[in-house]
Amino acid sequence: MLKLTHISKTFNPGTVNAKKAIEDLSFHAAKGDFITVIGANGAGKSTLFNAISGSFFTDSGKIELDGKDITFMPEYKRARSIGRLFQDPMRGSAPGMTIEENLALAAGHGGWLSSISRKDRQAFRERLSLLGMGLEDRMTQPVGLLSGGQRQALTLMMATYNPPKLLLLDEHTAALDPATAEKVLEITKNTVEENHLTCMMITHNMQSALELGNRTIMMNAGKIILDVIGEERAHMTVADLLDRFKQAAGKALDNDRMLLSEAE
Amino acid sequence: MSFDSILTLGQTALELGLISSLTVLALFLSYSMLNVCDLSTDGCFTLGAVVGASVALSGHPFLAIPAAMAIGMVSGFVTALLQTKMGIDSLLAGIIVNTALYSVNIGIMNGASLLNLNNSDTVFTKMRSVLENTPLAGQYKLIVIIITVVLVAVVLGLFLRTRLGLAIRATGNNPDMVRSSSINPVKTTIIGLCISNAFTALSGCLLAQSQKSVSIDIGTGMVTVALASLLIGGAFFGKGKIPLRIFGMVVGAFVFRLVYTIALRFNLPAFMLKFVSSVIVILAISGPYLKKQLPYLKRRFGKERTHA
Numbered sequence: 001m002l003k004l005t006h007i008s009k010t011f012n013p014g015t016v017n018a019k020k021a022i023e024d025l026s027f028h029a030a031k032g033d034f035i036t037v038i039g040a041n042g043a044g045k046s047t048l049f050n051a052i053s054g055s056f057f058t059d060s061g062k063i064e065l066d067g068k069d070i071t072f073m074p075e076y077k078r079a080r081s082i083g084r085l086f087q088d089p090m091r092g093s094a095p096g097m098t099i100e101e102n103l104a105l106a107a108g109h110g111g112w113l114s115s116i117s118r119k120d121r122q123a124f125r126e127r128l129s130l131l132g133m134g135l136e137d138r139m140t141q142p143v144g145l146l147s148g149g150q151r152q153a154l155t156l157m158m159a160t161y162n163p164p165k166l167l168l169l170d171e172h173t174a175a176l177d178p179a180t181a182e183k184v185l186e187i188t189k190n191t192v193e194e195n196h197l198t199c200m201m202i203t204h205n206m207q208s209a210l211e212l213g214n215r216t217i218m219m220n221a222g223k224i225i226l227d228v229i230g231e232e233r234a235h236m237t238v239a240d241l242l243d244r245f246k247q248a249a250g251k252a253l254d255n256d257r258m259l260l261s262e263a264e
Numbered sequence: 265m266s267f268d269s270i271l272t273l274g275q276t277a278l279e280l281g282l283i284s285s286l287t288v289l290a291l292f293l294s295y296s297m298l299n300v301c302d303l304s305t306d307g308c309f310t311l312g313a314v315v316g317a318s319v320a321l322s323g324h325p326f327l328a329i330p331a332a333m334a335i336g337m338v339s340g341f342v343t344a345l346l347q348t349k350m351g352i353d354s355l356l357a358g359i360i361v362n363t364a365l366y367s368v369n370i371g372i373m374n375g376a377s378l379l380n381l382n383n384s385d386t387v388f389t390k391m392r393s394v395l396e397n398t399p400l401a402g403q404y405k406l407i408v409i410i411i412t413v414v415l416v417a418v419v420l421g422l423f424l425r426t427r428l429g430l431a432i433r434a435t436g437n438n439p440d441m442v443r444s445s446s447i448n449p450v451k452t453t454i455i456g457l458c459i460s461n462a463f464t465a466l467s468g469c470l471l472a473q474s475q476k477s478v479s480i481d482i483g484t485g486m487v488t489v490a491l492a493s494l495l496i497g498g499a500f501f502g503k504g505k506i507p508l509r510i511f512g513m514v515v516g517a518f519v520f521r522l523v524y525t526i527a528l529r530f531n532l533p534a535f536m537l538k539f540v541s542s543v544i545v546i547l548a549i550s551g552p553y554l555k556k557q558l559p560y561l562k563r564r565f566g567k568e569r570t571h572a
Contacts, residue, residue, distance in 0.1 A: 076443040084444060092444065094437035101430050105445045112428040159444065 002029040007061030021047040023222040034213030083159030085172035092155030095144030106158035149180030169201040281521030286467035290460040299436030303358030307365030309483030312465025313472035336465025344457040377480040386473035485538040493517040495548035
């Protein structure tokens with residue numbers, strides 16, 4: 001499904017601030033994989049997502065999605081097959097426009113000069129009611145009036161309205177309060193299952209990294225240092241994960257945020 | 265002052281206000297929707313006036329309107345191309361095009377800086393002869409202008425409801441979201457600026473035909489005047505739905521003209537128009553900002569005084 005071959009990216013090359021964000025990384029995700037991604041700050045997790053979704057072109061290597069070479073495809077074209085959510089709930093929707101207007105853009109039905117039809121509204125309403133947030137009765141309100149959790153749930157719905165080939169979730173529940181985060185995560189799981197999506201999710205919660213999905217990768221210094229799946233992963237505990245990090249990275253994981261969330 | 269002269273003044277303010285409301289609607293699209301401050305507006309307004317007058321001079325007053333709009337579109341296309349495809353900052357792109365248009369405009373007028381339409385037909389004289397001997401004969405100018413403004417406002421309102429219109433609005437609101445909806449924000453910016461500049465040029469074309477002359481500085485300061493009107497309109501109807509906001513733009517343009525006309529009656533010299541519009545823009549933009557700062561300023565300077 002997704003195939004990365006020897007991709008590298010250096011920011012500010014040739015300056016004192018040069019940073020190798022991704023180094024000779026190769027990776028293959030199978031169709032239907034739900035992969036959780038963990039790693040310390042600056043390990044290159046978000047950079048990896050940026051490379052996949054096309055926020056920048058990589059310095060070298062090849063990116064293929066579903067057998068198609070997308071290495072130099074612009075971001076907006078990739079968005080047809082790659083859905084993405086960010087940590088910031090404000091990033092995925094236009095605050096000055098109404099819920100139905102946002103959805104109409106995400107749905108992308110009809111010609112450029114067509115406007116929202118009654119049928120569209122009905123479809124939006126049905127989908128929104130599945131979120132259980134009462135948004136179906138607020139379709140003509142500007143999105144800027146919604147809470148962070150509501151906006152993130154709406155963004156998720158927009159990103160998966162036309163099921164993408166690949167869904168990238170970049171700590172999309174980290175900015176939400178625990179109860180809302182739980183709810184958004186629940187909606188995420190259901191959406192991924194129902195549409196059989198291939199999905200990659202960055203998380204700082206190692207427990208949920210092992211519980212969610214079928215595969216876990218750990219990144220450090222721009223490389224994937226751990227990739228577990230199946231039987232091996234099923235028996236893994238957070239302590240094992242930390243051990244494996246130490247083995248692979250040659251030092252103990254010193255990320256307060258990850259360790260704290262482990263203690264939760 | 266007699267009642268009649270007040271009425272005449274009001275009518276003139278209405279005519280000029282409505283003509284400039286077309287430029288305000290153009291800025292509503294570029295400034296409020298696309299979030300691009302299009303500084304080529306002055307030059308484009310003059311361009312529309314010059315082209316409109318030239319075509320009218322050659323005996324085709326009606327053809328002048330689509331001609332002006334088409335050339336405005338070209339100007340908008342160039343401005344948009346500079347800022348989306350060639351890495352030029354959007355403000356700078358507008359200024360560059362504005363400067364270039366000065367030469368283009370004088371070139372179109374064959375090196376002159378003034379064109380006179382006194383002896384040629386305009387859309388207004390055509391309307392006057394149609395309305396001859398009817399009760400509406402005195403309002404021929406206003407009728408042409410109202411028809412145009414209503415048409416443009418309705419078309420703009422309908423357009424902003426289409427998928428393309430929504431995409432243009434989202435481009436100014438959250439370009440990230442536009443990209444993730446598989447829409448190219450470069451495309452929406454280009455289309456938006458083409459349409460808005462067509463309106464600006466139409467506005468210039470109508471002013472030229474209405475006052476029967478064009479000079480090279482007909483559009484000078486137009487962007488500030490239109491911004492002032494836009495902000496006034498926004499103060500009245502800024503929060504509502506799109507059709508209401510569009511109506512607000514037209515009202516804003518009229519109110520600005522009215523205030524200016526009244527100021528003229530109180531012996532404000534005519535050359536102060538641009539100064540007044542600058543002050544309005546400064547107040548309207550800095551006002552909300554300063555209001556937000558007020559509590560801190562009060563704390564900072566108020567406290568010191570009580571201690572002293």
